[in-house]
Amino acid sequence: MSETAYVDAIREALFDEMERDERVFVIGEDIGVYGGAFKVTDGLLARFGEHRVIDTPISETAIVGAAVGAAMMGMRPVAEMQFADFASCAFDMITNFAAKSRYRTGVGVPLVVRGPSGGGVHGGPFHSQNPEAYFAHTPGLKVVQPSTAYDAKGLLKSAIRDEDPVIFFEHKFLYRRVKETLPPGDWTVPIGKAAVRREGRDLSILTYGAMVWTALDAATTLESEGIDAEVVDLRTLFPLDEETIVASVAKTNKAMVLHEATRTGGIGAEIAAVLSERCFEYLDGPLLRITAPDTPVPFSPPLEEFFLPNAEKVCRAARALAGY
């Protein structure tokens, strides 16, 4: 059987859900005729027509706003941000209208805002951001980021079927670099559940998105050095799957968080808090954060390489931690 790339898995999820449920439609910039800047929506227009594949003006607030309204009318909109960075232009609509509607008025807003985040492709400061922590600090939203094609498809389906607004971050570095054979049929991956990607006894690397692969790389190196790392793919960033995190750390007694987003106030901070609260007795060493530094994402390749976490940095931290 042929392998499906991460980007194609996302398209399949959209396609399947649009076939399954006529309330589902997609809306965004250049998603119709062009099929999206990354071709995620390629072919949807031909199949579903321009009523359900809506090309919009350059108006992120209107895109998300229209999704909010349509969701209130009973539809299931999937709004694309051409780059996740541009969600900043719909920030109010996402964090105040979509996130708070159910709580304030009992009117749920089942919508998905999805788009490519992350660096590694020399996109510069505005096409490489990882803004997930902004949304993970916003009650009412759910925040998801798949690392595999399987999860990309299964989580997006869950996101579309969810009764609440889900912010779905795809990692653009993975679009065509990650592939696998997907099972046929209609399956989903639940929101709110992490996955242990590699079992290990010595320390837990808690991570998500493209960094899952970095962690697995590092784990291979570490193994050869006698350090047995467990790699936990968080998958859902809000609400966190605290049970899986706690179980892992209770077993390994040492933890590090790895993410591509900048350090201060990132998802790693929240995990530190969860571990402080729930795993104090289990921790035999400090929680280390391997993240991008607190700077914008630089453009030039040597700068971006320096900026991004990589397996070597993970190994270095893991060795220090193992020494505790």
Place this chain on the structure above:
Amino acid sequence: MSETAYVDAIREALFDEMERDERVFVIGEDIGVYGGAFKVTDGLLARFGEHRVIDTPISETAIVGAAVGAAMMGMRPVAEMQFADFASCAFDMITNFAAKSRYRTGVGVPLVVRGPSGGGVHGGPFHSQNPEAYFAHTPGLKVVQPSTAYDAKGLLKSAIRDEDPVIFFEHKFLYRRVKETLPPGDWTVPIGKAAVRREGRDLSILTYGAMVWTALDAATTLESEGIDAEVVDLRTLFPLDEETIVASVAKTNKAMVLHEATRTGGIGAEIAAVLSERCFEYLDGPLLRITAPDTPVPFSPPLEEFFLPNAEKVCRAARALAGY
């Protein structure tokens, strides 16, 4: 000597800085003739004229954008958000234009965005928010929140004189409830320095804004129970004064974070991470977070009361922690 309220201290800072430096000007909605929704800018128009006290249309993006441009031209704008909640409408401008300008192009943007945050006045979901963590996750910004009239004045002066963009959150509950006698003359409070408000040996309560007063209340109660709490007022939320935090926790060996913002991904999370990294060996108990729950800010008084942290909740947590 007469006492100066927090709100008046802010006005004095604006007044003094506008007198001292003609590059300083204020811009925002209803700040001129009306003197601002909370009268923070009252009297500035009469003194400085409408060139330097600019009433704008309802356009948060234009307000901050104009401040960015003027700052690039060498001015020192102070932009008011009528409520801090509305900074969401200028989110892109703040986090992408202002925050990243120096890094990307070497052009600094010395501006202040200030406004009232916080609850306790039954303002409902959109007039009570504490959005500081969004901005503390944005490299390039500095984030400040004073708890006293002295700090309000001294920190705002520092913010205006800072070479970089500062997001200055005032707590509206404190505007008229907190007063003190201010020394004469031109003094400032440095950005990036926390203050120990109460020395204690048994545990550290790390907090800021209106919650400093809650912590002090709680400390009084706890004292009568034989628990000696140290209260650290962070004052600057990004970058954090890690030295003061670490010194306090190294002394007390137990820490809790108290903030009014919602829990997940709040400033408390970052502090947990800092302590995990830097104070692992010092902690004799889990770090506890006393915060608002992960919901929007509800309107009705019993709901808001339930939502907000208070001295009782702090005491309860402190007792649990002391028992470790």
Place this chain on the structure above:
Amino acid sequence: MSELTREQKFEIYRLLRLNRTLEEKLVNLYRQGKVVGGLYRSLGQEATSVGTAYALSPGDVLGPLIRNLGSVLVMGFSPRDVLAQHMARASSPSGGKDCNLHFGAPERGVISSISMLGALVPVMAGIALGARLQKKNVVAMTYIGDGGTSTGAFHEGLNFAAVQKLPLVVVAENNGWAYSTPFKKQTAARCLADRAAAYGIPGETVDGNDVLAVYEAAKRAVARARAGDGPTLLEAKTYRMKGHAEHDGQAYVPSEELAEWAARDPLEAYSRVLAAEGLATADDLGAIDAVISERVEADASAVEQSPFPAPESALEGVYARKVADAEPAVARRRS
């Protein structure tokens, strides 16, 4: 010109009066400290709210702002709903979670705004879009103040609606002021209808204090929307007779302006119309007024006696299904 029946004309009168009487009661309660939070008046603007909302048909959807008390009454929300909202009671449509006119239910044809001005315009475009996708013949109507038209959200929403030819009517309620900011400091455009050209849609200005004129203009805009001819920007020229909220004495407002507009009170004007058409004497109207006052008083007492929400309900309803506890889980002890 007006095809309104006699009964409808009376209904409009009752709605206008209910708007005003209910608001007067709220002022009263506010002064007694029984209203939680601020009180935003619609005095002098009742004709705009009632006239526009009255032009909708069953199944249409309205997105009111905080001064559109008349509109939510037209849509069938009750004085009790409004009173309970202002008194933050459990029985309020928002269950005490939000304030003033921030409530709604799509199935009842009302969408709740958030405070951020302009945000409702794209959302109401989405309402129209959602309905069209469901092949429902729904018209969406919403409001925007002179101040609100300066927001980016207004622009994006209306532009999008125009491109999509959505059945949307945006009523630009030009009451001369946005908080303390006069029209001239809000925009250099001559009037708000002029903003329509930017979107290639019809813009029209109507006397917002003449309820029948408002109704007729709104009816035309609604008809265009329903016929598939896209959005209309309908400017209603009216005046904010009170401060931004009750705490605001509006010292910044020229008294001549107030006097001029006081003479154009929409209720008095409409009463004169009814009299001139021989439909109602002052006594007839007085009788209606008395019934309304009585009802509002009764509703207010009932609401005053109704409970506040249970504190713990603060934690409910963030998600369809509860996903997280409010209190941090306790630290696990090593076994």
Place this chain on the structure above:
Amino acid sequence: MSELTREQKFEIYRLLRLNRTLEEKLVNLYRQGKVVGGLYRSLGQEATSVGTAYALSPGDVLGPLIRNLGSVLVMGFSPRDVLAQHMARASSPSGGKDCNLHFGAPERGVISSISMLGALVPVMAGIALGARLQKKNVVAMTYIGDGGTSTGAFHEGLNFAAVQKLPLVVVAENNGWAYSTPFKKQTAARCLADRAAAYGIPGETVDGNDVLAVYEAAKRAVARARAGDGPTLLEAKTYRMKGHAEHDGQAYVPSEELAEWAARDPLEAYSRVLAAEGLATADDLGAIDAVISERVEADASAVEQSPFPAPESALEGVYARKVADAEPAVARRRS
């Protein structure tokens, strides 16, 4: 009508040609994999960039977008700057921190945009405001695409500038497309100049491929701004002859449209004008072209040989003074 001197007319020609030749070199480098990131073309739009920027005076400030290569050349940035940016070198104006035309320096009259379209409009209003506060007679000019006019930031910025009567010229570069989105799906307005009415400011449409017409129109707008008459929205009708970026084959563009606009190439048109005015023969221009090509080639080799930035410089420059370390401090051990 045009008061341009002979020398100025040649200068305009050189700038147009430099824009095109430099861009051709970038295409070349791009194909060789030497350009980092995307390459955004201005082919066919050179007259709009050059004609508008040329209308500014020393001290004025310009905010270019990514297709305004000609404008930054007019403002005095060099081919080396542009090449170094595209090759992400240490010597680039942004030091390798940002890409393409994202660079600037207020003291050199250029403000760097961010990618978020529309954001530059309020910022350039702020430039004008800042200058006015300093009593400097500065005109600010910026650009917005047909797509960019749909953003809320554009609306807020232009509305604010109009209310404040700021000396701002906003050039709406209508090249028919926003990525794959045609004008008709961007707005229902007939043209971008129609958006001016919403702000009560003059809106004018000019042939964006006629450099002298663009210059004249820009000159008028600049004069109005300088005289204190406030902003102008100047629409330049032009055409995007290449895809959104080099990776985009623009299959969605009708070939007739392309053919039609190819016949209106701004450089060829201007060459004909110079010939018709008897100012320059094809040979004269050819000689100029050769000098430019040589310079661009030389600059490109120099830049190719120049170093990338030092990796650690990724940590520098977030704040005026360093406030935090990149690596977490090590855990302190209990003494």
